[in-house]
Amino acid sequence: MSAIEWRDLVKSYGALRAVDEVSLSIAEGEFVGVLGPNGAGKTTLLELTEGLRRPDSGTARVLGRPVWPRDPALLPRMGVQLQASSFFERLTAREQIHTFAALYSAPARQADDWLERVGLAEKAGTRVERLSGGQAQRPSIACALVHEPELVFLDEPTAALDPQARRNLWDLLAGINEAGRTVVLTTHYMDEAETLCDRVAIMDHGRILQVGTPAELIRDLDAPSRITLAPGQVDAATAERLDAVSAVEETADGTVLVTRRPAAVVGLLAERGWLDGVRVQTGTLEDVFLNLTGREYRA
Template identity: 35%
Template sequence: MQMPQTSQQYKEALAIEVQGLTKRYGPNTVVNNLHLAIPQGSIFGFLGQNGAGKTTTIRMLLGLINATSGRASILGHDTVTGRHHILPKVGAIVETPTFYPYLSGRENLKQLALVAGAPFSRIDEVLEQVELSERAKDKVKTYSLGMKQRLGIAAALLNNPRVIFLDEPTNGLDPQGTVDMRNLILRLGQSGHTIFVSSHLLHEVEQMCSHVAIINRGKLVVQGSIEELLEGTTKTLLEVTPIPTAVQILTQILGQEARVREMDARTIELEIDPETVPDAVQALVGAGVRIYSVAQQKASLENYFLAVTGVGKDLEDNQQTVAAPNLAA
């Protein structure tokens, strides 16, 4: 039998822990009593609209600005009193990275390695990691925005960090640059790094992150694994005739707790445990109801975000339709 984690074991399993972090500028509260728990080895998406407090939070975690109140730790070290332990283990890109345009990518990294005290042997390693080896000798002024972003990540990797902060890494990238960045982040996650990604591009976050936190106007709305957050958002659509008979049968067998809603002249929406759908279909067929299709709807992370922040009115679902044979034919 697996024993439950102790409080100490739980803390050791966290790469980043935030408790009551608050930042005020005069009368304006930019980050308000923020609590985060970020597992080691996770790709963590920090989601919010522009101006929600994402960059301010990252700056506090990195010690670039002081918090008004609250505390945070990275790899078990307090971000204020233990900075000398943290900085060698952390890499970061906050906003757009800048480089010497008339130096090559490799020469820029050499300058940064001197400052960071990183061995020059790391330069070729990180260039390969971000897939810039073939352009390493080219001047940075010839690089696309996506290549500059990847060079920025290469710079962040020079000290072989355990935790990487990326602030809006896909901002302004074209579609190919966005795909390249997503794949790079996934590779870094697979190699064991903990990656903290702030973004307002929820579709991208859903494709690469394991855990997320949603922040709105400086306050935490919700956090957890994407799988946990989207669990229970699945709905089932049944295309059937006749509708009145189907509704009656479903209400009888599923009880009042199940939500049965008529969508149109031949479509019913069910909010029930997906495991009970086969029983519901079997009951409908037994009652002579014709079934034309069964569709599973699962809310995307973007739609979930709109719902929990109150920005959107309803969940807009992505349909994944599973064709069903005409069982009553």
């Protein structure tokens, strides 16, 4: 059984088709990222799947059941972290998480465990409105997970988190997925999706443009590699005469060799003793994303 099944899903707001005939299956235990620029339809797609919005046409099924009309039996089996969370006023971080645990009849010790796991033990007695922006993101994640759901929806969970907190959250999310839970993540961080996701779906203008593992998408793009040599190590004229180099760029970081045969070029550099400080950058998920969605600014 699929954890999620989207079939010809459509949602419009006036003339804007926010979700445009989306079809995709997500297997139980899979970690899937939905990537796209601002306004691509990611959040609307998640809200349709969570039963928060009614589709205009098509169907969304979760754990084998239709999500609309809203199904109360599905609610305790899902955990949802929204882009913007509203908490009960004047409650501390610990009280917020305990309240959500009580709503799902989860034991108090489970709430304390999640307080610790999201790194808020030292802020347990602090009211949520007094937490910093990054700290305030953590109770929303804990509240989504405190009842140990089978399926987890995370809408940009690491926004506003510092690098250390992001990495700690990555470990947490990888752990809940390894425990057998299905995770659906929207994010603007390509490194996050590349690290965590089994598959990614790249979305724009309400449509899913491409789906695959990060490695598959990068391989299919067939982007050239960029080999950066330290400044002053070799002049551009010499670099241009190297076999398998298709272009040479001079940058503040040094001379960049563009090639589709990086192994051959690195071998030539080794023969000449030019490997000190060399950096090799192959295609990335960001290259795939920009190739599919363009580089223009999105408000």
